[in-house]
Amino acid sequence: MGGLKEVRIRIVSVISTQQITKAMKMVSAAKLRRAQDAIVRLRPYASKLTEIMQNVSQSSEVSGGNPFTKVRPVNKVLIVAIASNRGLCGAFNSNIIRTVNKMLREQYAQQHSAGNVKVLCIGKKISDYFSKNKKLFLDQRNDVYNNLDFEHVSQIASFLMDEFAKETFDKVVIVYNQFKNAAVQYVTQETLLPLQPPTEEATGKGAKAKADYIFEPSIEEIVDELIPKTIRTQLYKAILDSNASEHGARMTAMNKATENAGDMLKELRLSYNKARQAVITREILEIVGGAEALKG
Numbered sequence: 001m002g003g004l005k006e007v008r009i010r011i012v013s014v015i016s017t018q019q020i021t022k023a024m025k026m027v028s029a030a031k032l033r034r035a036q037d038a039i040v041r042l043r044p045y046a047s048k049l050t051e052i053m054q055n056v057s058q059s060s061e062v063s064g065g066n067p068f069t070k071v072r073p074v075n076k077v078l079i080v081a082i083a084s085n086r087g088l089c090g091a092f093n094s095n096i097i098r099t100v101n102k103m104l105r106e107q108y109a110q111q112h113s114a115g116n117v118k119v120l121c122i123g124k125k126i127s128d129y130f131s132k133n134k135k136l137f138l139d140q141r142n143d144v145y146n147n148l149d150f151e152h153v154s155q156i157a158s159f160l161m162d163e164f165a166k167e168t169f170d171k172v173v174i175v176y177n178q179f180k181n182a183a184v185q186y187v188t189q190e191t192l193l194p195l196q197p198p199t200e201e202a203t204g205k206g207a208k209a210k211a212d213y214i215f216e217p218s219i220e221e222i223v224d225e226l227i228p229k230t231i232r233t234q235l236y237k238a239i240l241d242s243n244a245s246e247h248g249a250r251m252t253a254m255n256k257a258t259e260n261a262g263d264m265l266k267e268l269r270l271s272y273n274k275a276r277q278a279v280i281t282r283e284i285l286e287i288v289g290g291a292e293a294l295k296g
Helices: 002-059 090-103 109-113 125-128 150-165 219-295
Strands: 077-082 117-122 137-140 170-182 184-193
Touching: 002 117, 002 170, 002 219, 077 125, 077 150, 077 219, 090 109, 090 125, 090 170, 090 184, 090 219, 117 125, 125 137, 150 170, 150 184, 150 219, 170 219, 184 219
Parallel strands: 077 117, 077 170, 117 137
Antiparallel strands: 170 184
16 A cells, blocks of 8 residues: 555646646746747837948948947857746756857857857846856846846846947857747857848848948938947847747746646556455455365
8 A cells, every 4th residue: 555655746746747737838828928929029129220230331421420329359159048047948058058068168268268258148047157167257137037127127138339439359149049930949150249241141132232322411420320329129029039939948847747637647657456355355365265175
């Protein structure tokens, strides 16, 4: 009977776990809807703003004097790693950690060996990992998820722009999970600073995208206003992408966990029924054996 009791305890435990994973899946599904709506609304605006920035850059050389467009030899690099504050979302956080480590080994191995690479972490899970390396870890901005809006993200972007303008870093790269759907997220690397020049792939039009514009007010004022706004919007889009990807990954992980708990329950109940039947059979055999002994 000791075996039966252990199986019963495990069945109750698995049922309780299944209820928790099912509830977490429903919560993540509700949050995913809001996060997905936010990133879907922002993408057209961000794409149009980038297109305008590219057209302005093509139409004038004024942007070349902007501090955020200056391309310097890459000696000091800042990697902005965007993850989440919570776990239970599959490989969501570990994919970012793995990608950053790969960048340190391959793309920026020389700068890393010289101690000229820093990591700014957005998300508690990834900051817990990189904070152990004091030479690599710069800072964490985990509180951005408490109030995820453009104003709070702009504060981080302003810090990055100030550090780049002061030549503390020659290049700023963001690493995040780009949202595709609830089951698919792509780990993406983007150069935030310096602002990238327009490319044929980005515009889809090549050199023909160049056009003549009449600027009001002056082109200098427009560029000085547009470039920082483009950078802030690019970072905001990346964090919204990561936020939607987190909820999608957690919903998928909890759905899989709920299914696995159901499969485990079937096996445990089958084992329990077999063990109970064995106990009953043994007791019947003992009674029969005892009755035969009395007859003898």
